Amino acid sequence: MNFKLKPLSLAALATATVLSGCGTEEETIQKTTVFDAESNTGLWCKSPDIVQTVDADFHPLTDAEVAALETVALSITDPDNAFSDAEKETFKSSFNAYEFDYGTYDLYQTLGLTKEEEARRVIAKEEARQFKIDQKQDIIFGDDFDTWFDAWFETVPYTDYLGNSQRLPKAALGLELALSASNNGEEACYTPPTDCPNYQMVDESGKYNCIIPEENPIEDVPALPQDVITAAATGEKAVVFFRKNGEQVGSNYENITIHSWNDTNCTAYNEETSTTAWGSGLAATDIDDNYGMYWILDLQEGHDSCGNMIVYNKSTGDKFITQNDGMVPLGKTGDVVFHNLDKISFYQEGFPANLLDGAYLANQHPFFGAAAGGKSCGWGTSLDEAGEACLGQVIENCPEGTYAVGVGQVDIASKCVAEFDPEETTFLLRGGFNGWGNPTEGTEFEKVAAGEYRKIFTYGDHPEDAVLEFPADASVEVMTEAGATLTFVQPVDEEGENVDVVLDLDNIPADTILTLADGTAITLAADNNMLMLPEGAETPEVAELMFAIPASSKLTLASGANHADFACTEDCVTAYSFKIADADWSEPASYGGVSGGDALEVGGNPKPLTAGEGVGQDIGIKMQDTSLYQFKLMGASANEMTLEVDQVPVNAFPNLLLGDSTIAMSYKGDGVYQALKQELEAGTYTVAFVDEGNDFALGADTVNTANVNDEVMLKADGGVVTVTIAETEKYDFLLDLSDTAEPSFKVQPSKPLGANVAFIRGSINGWGAPASDEIIYNEDSVSYSVIYGLEASTDAHAFKFASEDWSSVDIGYGAVTISDDADAIAITEAGGNMQIVADESTSYKFELTYDANDFELKPVLKVSKLPIFVSWWYERLG
Amino acid sequence: MNGWGEVDKMSFNATDPAEKEAGHEYTATLSLGADNVFFKVATGDWATINLGSATDGVEALAVDTPVVLGGANDNNLSFDPAAAGDFKFIFNDKTKTLTISND
The missing domain is CATH 2.60.40 (Immunoglobulin-like)
Structure with missing residues (x-):
């Protein structure tokens, strides 16, 4: 469910909301008080109109412009050029260049730049040039930099940095006020267009600025949860909402958390209760049906007007909203950038952070960005086709010895970097677990061959202050001490009445088992993480919201549990960040993760890395105490480096x-x-x-x-x-x-299934594994097959390939690629199984063909008719 | 009679479809005259399955006598019906057994 928004045309904003932000800036105020209230004379522009000096930009359209617009309008109205001459004449006779809806057509192509736009273009070009110099591209391109830069800048569409063309609205004003050259130098009220990112508008100097409405722009604003209202009223709490797409239930928010920290820019949170370590996060307060998951954080006295904030998935490390460090606004009224009176902030998946003065800010109202038009991307990035993310631009002409990094990465400006020198480079493992490679001794990778480096890191005990977590992939047993209590939130029904016999275990997933000391096992019910007490069990005291667990009870937390309520004591993991870099952190030899890429998984597939300052991201890893980690850095060239990390049993490469x-x-x-x-x-x-x-x-x-x-x-x-x-x-x-x-x-x-014996098992044979149904390996075709007779039926036959124990081999629909051969029979999925429909009572061949070079790839499954004949011969007798 | 060809296709009939939808036993019913005939059991590619006598030389089959087929040399099968009639050929691709019975 999304909200219905009030109309958000600028005119509506002007009347329905009080504008603050740039509108309250000193300079603006002076310019908008040309009107003298005492004498009721002079020029007065009602916000959000701005005062502009009349020049040629404000003169009505010239005949040439009208003619050009007419051609454009005709091509929009009649894209296939199907109009007859008479129809064209009719169109032209009724055409009004000012009123025609040009849609998303880029009018810069037709009208060129106004003087004001040209002035902004020159400023923007200088900004862009400085940006590329900051990226050290002047060093990369050397003497060719200016030529390269000019050519590149020409490719950036005006709309990327100027917003939409303003010639037409300015000319419309000119027509309305009958402006001409004789009016040049006079002042006029002008409404700038609203199609800038989020709530930005252009001020008199032509600079884009943000405006912040102080009223919630949502119609029929749904009420906030009571605990949020209570918290906001104290003035000592910050509330952060994150609305993920999908159902507003716990399962949709698995592993979603926030990272909140203080630094010199923003010191806001109570260090004891409301700052986090990366990878562990803060448990959410609850999930609201309208606004999503939320966290209530304690603030310090006299806190800054901003709080550092990242919303992310603590299992994968994927960030939401922005790949940069985000902020929540916590400022007082009149604070242009960080204005947020109730200190409640809203994030919504799919909507970018508001980029104000270099800060990636949460909205102070839900869906602030919802009706605010397209996203504006920074230099070196372009909007993706969905219009949601800014991706690093393709650079096709990096000089020899350099290559492009950041291409296609979210919120990363691409650039050219030099290749590292394989003869000179010694890579170091540099992470939070080894002092970021200081001292460097013992952190070096061993070079095994060209483009192949390896390193085993011995991780000892966790530091005393490490935040410990249960490993994500293991179910965990928590032994309770005598008299230990678990605290639960008293659940209520829709009327707010207490519901007994049900305990809400706050994000502990289904299949969690609570075993009481007397051996009674309580399995968490499948929905909503509710724990059902067994019949006859004592209901906890509602008043205390506590449930006394008998001594030696055992709580088995299912895999993937959010175990934040329980302390891990054994085989725990803690989160670290790292990069692979040389001793100097030189740009060509400093590798990090790809923004928006998959999280590194210990024991998983190789993860692509990227070099480039500001491009390669810190890589997250969760380490278990007293463990060995093998890092393999591989790549045929500098721009193809990958990293594979395994937790290994020995400190050796056997x-x-x-x-x-x-x-x-x-x-x-x-x-x-x-x-x-x-x-x-x-x-x-x-x-x-x-x-x-x-x-x-x-x-x-x-x-x-x-x-x-x-x-x-x-x-x-x-x-x-x-x-x-x-x-x-x-x-x-x-x-x-x-x-x-x-x-x-x-x-x-060396068969794909090794020494395992596997069978076709399914409804076709009662899911059994009779010897006759073994799939037989053929080395030449690298395939396993079995011939099977099926009777014609409209009912589907379900099957899998599995070993007798269903564990050493269990190949279902998700583990195969379906053959697209012409004679292959259609195979569909049925609850993880494969199924086919036999339209003829005959013999069928079931065949799994593996890639001869990589048994790990999914085999191709083909089922085809293979009729057997009784074949007769007269002429040739044997 | 058909020469070496893909005409007398064997079909599959589930013996106990409720319990077992599939199987390895295939049948073909053929009308034969009272002449000796030579034949083999094979798939169209003459490779996946190509079965005849398990011993060198032609093997003659008799009614209701299962024979395990093989791939020996010069290994056609033969059948000489006593009288013209319909005969049911039953073949199992796993046991490689062929049985001919009066239909």
């Missing part, structure tokens, strides 16, 4: 020692290292695992011979294991260090 060969292993995950697709002739091979640089050596424990698929136990410094390979084939070597006390390895055929 190699497979196979006979005389040393083969580097990669980390597969879950404590397992792998060396894949080793082509081996039948015979015997000696196997051991080493990394000499890190004092790592594993060999046979007690058994030193093995066959394919045998699990062989290993020990430090053991002798070689002799493996017998019976068949010439490709094999995978898997070193399992998931339990470092009991390392093991095995060698298995």
Whole structure:
């Protein structure tokens, strides 16, 4: 549900709202008091009109302009040029150049720049030039900078920095007042257009400024929650709303939180209660049906008129509203930029922050930006097609040895940066977990090969003041102490009456289990995070809103829980930021995350990095105490660098020692290292695992011979294991260090499913796994297949591919790509399964084809008819 | 009779559709004269399935006697009906068994 807004034409603003902001600036006041109230004489412009000196810009349209506009209007009215001559004449005879609706047509193309626009263009060009110099582009382009800059500036549309053409509204005023050259130098009241970003308007000097209505522009303003009104009345609290798109329920806001901090620019919040560490955030007060999730923060006495604020997803690190550090306005009346009397601020997903004087501000009213026209993008960025985000512009002509960064990134101005010198560069791991790489010793990446760097970081105990969290992907058990209490919010029904027997656990998701000491398990109900007490259980005291938990009760928090109400004590994580850079933080060799890109996931896919000051972002990572993290920085060139981070079991990069060969292993995950697709002739091979640089050596424990698929136990410094390979084939070597006390390895055929046996399982065979329904591997086609007879039916047949235990292999709809071959039968999804409709009672082939080079890619699933024939032969007898 | 060709297509009939919608047993009913005929069981590509006698040389089939097929050399199958009539060929792609019965 969105709000219906009052009409927000400027005229409406002028009457329905009191204007403050720039309108109260001293200079403006002087200029608008040409009117003398005593004598009732002189020129008087009612806000938001502004006084302008008449010049040619205000003269009525010339005949040439009218003719040009007529051509434009005709092309808008008759885009396919389908009018007959008579129709064209009719159109022309009724055409009024001032009243025609030109829509979104860019009238600069037709009318050129007015004097005032030209003056602003010159100022803007100088600003843009300085911006590019600040980006060091003058150094990058050297002597060619001016030529390059002029050419680039020519490509920036006037509308990007001048707003829409004002020649027509000025000429209209001129027509109305019958202005001509004889009026030049006189003053006139002029209404500037409103199509500037958010609530901005042009002042007399031609500069865009913001106006802030003091009344809520929303019609039938929905009431704020009572606790917000109460908090605002104290004057000592700030309230921040964030309305995410979608349903206004807890599940929609999973992991959404705010980051609030004090610094020298804005010191506002109570340090004890209302500042946060990045990655942990502040628990929300509640979710309002209209205005979304909200937080009530305590302010310091004598706080500044701004508070630092970022709304983000603490799991992914994705920011909302703006990629920059945002602010909430907390200023007194008359404060031009930070005006906000009740200290309540509103963010709405999809609407950018108000950019005022370099501050990315929250709205002091909900949906402040809703009717305010397009977003204005800064130099080096352009509005995306949806008109919602400013993206770094494409730069196609970076000089040799440099490349463009920031292209396509949200709120990032693109620029050219120099490539780092691979011969000279030593990358360092620089993050909050190691003093940002100071001292540099021990933080260096090892260069393995061209474009390949690696580093293992040993993370010890969490610092004492670290904010600890439960790992996001694990379910967590909280043991309560004797007499411990959990505090819940007393829920009420729609009439505000207390509802007993239900406890609201504030964002703890469904499937959370509370086990009481007597063994009673209480599972959180599926909706709204409500905890249902079992029948007969004692209802908590409503007055105290406390629920006494018996000693040794255990609370199992489901995966992804917002555990903010409970302290983590074991296997906790804490959030850090880091970058990869050289010792000098030189621009070519300082890499960070891509703005608006995916968050780094430990154990996930490689994440693209970018160089460039102001372009590469701090990368977030959550680290578990006493853990090892392996960082792999890879990239064929400076603009293709990626980073992969894994939590690894050993401080080493194990190699497979196979006979005389040393083969580097990669980390597969879950404590397992792998060396894949080793082509081996039948015979015997000696196997051991080493990394000499890190004092790592594993060999046979007690058994030193093995066959394919045998699990062989290993020990430090053991002798070689002799493996017998019976068949010439490709094999995978898997070193399992998931339990470092009991390392093991095995060698298995390099099939996509390894040694696993999988079946087609579905409604077609009662979801069983009979031997006859095994999918059989064909190495030549890198595919698994089974032939199956199906009877024609309009009912769909559902199936998956899975191992007998449904766990080592379980391939459903989401894990395959559907074949688009001409003879492939349509496959649809049915609750994670695949399903097909058989229109003929015949035999069908079910085939999963893998990418020969990457088994991790989704296999292609094809189901096709494969009829079997009884084939007769007369002429050739055998 | 058809020569080597894709005419006598085997169909699939679920024996117990409520329990099991699919299976590996296929049937084709053919009208045969009282002449000896040679044949194989195969898919159109003569590759995915191409089955005849499991032993070298032609193997003669008798009514109601299941035979496990194979891919030996010179391995056509033969059938010599005692009298003209309709015969049901039942083939299982997993057990590779072929049974011929009077329909």
